[in-house]
Amino acid sequence: MTPKLAAESQLDLSALFYSLLFASQQSTTTGIANNLERSVMQKIEQALSSPESIAENVLKLPSKILELDKKLADDSIETQELIQLIEQDPLLCVEVLKLCNSPAFKRADTDVSSIQQALVQVGRQQLRQFITTCLARELIDIKAIYFRRFGAEIWRHSMQVAFLASELARSEQRDRAFLLGLLHDVGKIAIFKLLVDAFYQAEPGEQPSSSLFKQVMTTKSLTLSALLARYWQLPEHFEASLTLLANSNIKPVDEMALLIWKANIISECSMLQQVDKLPQAALALLLAQVDLSEEEFIVLHQKLMQF
Structure with a gap:
């Protein structure tokens, strides 16, 4: 594939990206799916016709995520009440504090050691994003060996897209953009979980390596994300934006979908x-697509490397 082709096609860029997730021993990939890939693609088609089965059995959205996000967005709720609400979940507190003190988000030389301190130091809006991130991360619950291999990169990408979408959005849209960015890849996470299950029945050494499978991961995963958003009864604009993004060959004109498209x-x-x-050469053409100079990209790239 030439740099020009890679740059001009979002599908080809995604295929390049999936080569990071699915490292193949083969020097080239083909359009012919192997048994492992055929098994997963069959399950993907079943998932698209019955997303409720995926939502209930494969990728259960934490029930607290929308409830807590709504309360964090409500300015009428007192700070102390919010702190007590968050502190009811000790594991959530630990994960939030880890994020506060991570290189990507740390604001001061001293560590944040309490939720109250986090509220003061990073602010209510940023804390809301941290909490949403920690709760959404529960969607990936995979045995460590498989998580290290695929899931960690998918999750890192989701966090980066959420961060970028929030950075690129107008101030009044930042929370909405962040959550949409975080959840836009839930279809990929569901397919990833199906893939992990399929590994148990696969031939030794069999890997996802065909270009066909990577294309399916690109196009079908966003359709599945939209269907899951509807099943989870997320606000309608989530499903609408994800549905527009599922047509990966067209640059969306919808403002929110365009934000996620660029961030991705x-x-x-x-x-x-x-x-x-x-x-x-491919990078230069891609940056032109998203209206970003190389200097601006370098600044964002340095931040993204901290995730």
Whole structure:
């Protein structure tokens, strides 16, 4: 694939990105699916016709996520009441404090050691994003060996897209953009879980390596994300934006969908750049697509490397 083709096609960029997730021993990939891939693709088609089965059995959205997000968005709720609400979940508190003190988000030289301190130091809006992130991360609950291999990169990409979408959005849209960015890849996470299950029945050494499978992961996962958003009864604009994004060959005109589309390309470019998998000519053309100068990309790339 030439750099020009890679740059001009969102599908091809995604195929490049998936080569990071599904490292193949083969020197080239083909359009012919192997038994493992055929098994997963069959399950994907079943999932698209019955998303409720995926939502209930494969990818259960934590019930607290929308309830707590709504309360955090309500300015009438007193700070102390919010703190007590968060502190009812000790594991959530630990994860939130880890995020506060991570290189990507740390604001001061001293560590944040309490939810109250976190509220003061990072603010209510940022804390809301941290809590949403920690709760959404429960969606990936995979045995460590498989998580290290695929899930960690998918999750890192989701976090990067959420961060970028929030950075690119108008101030009044930042929370909405962040949550949409965080959840836009739930379809990929569901497919990833189906893939993990399929590994148990796969032939030794069999890996997802065909270009066909990568294309399916690209197009079908966003359709599945939209269907899951509807089943979870997320606000209607979530499903609408995700449905528009599912047509990966068309640059969306809808403002929110366009934010996620841009953030997705920037994140994929950054992750590929980090492992020297994206030719400079392709990067330049892709940055032109998202109206970003190379200097602006470098600034964002440095931030994304901290995730």
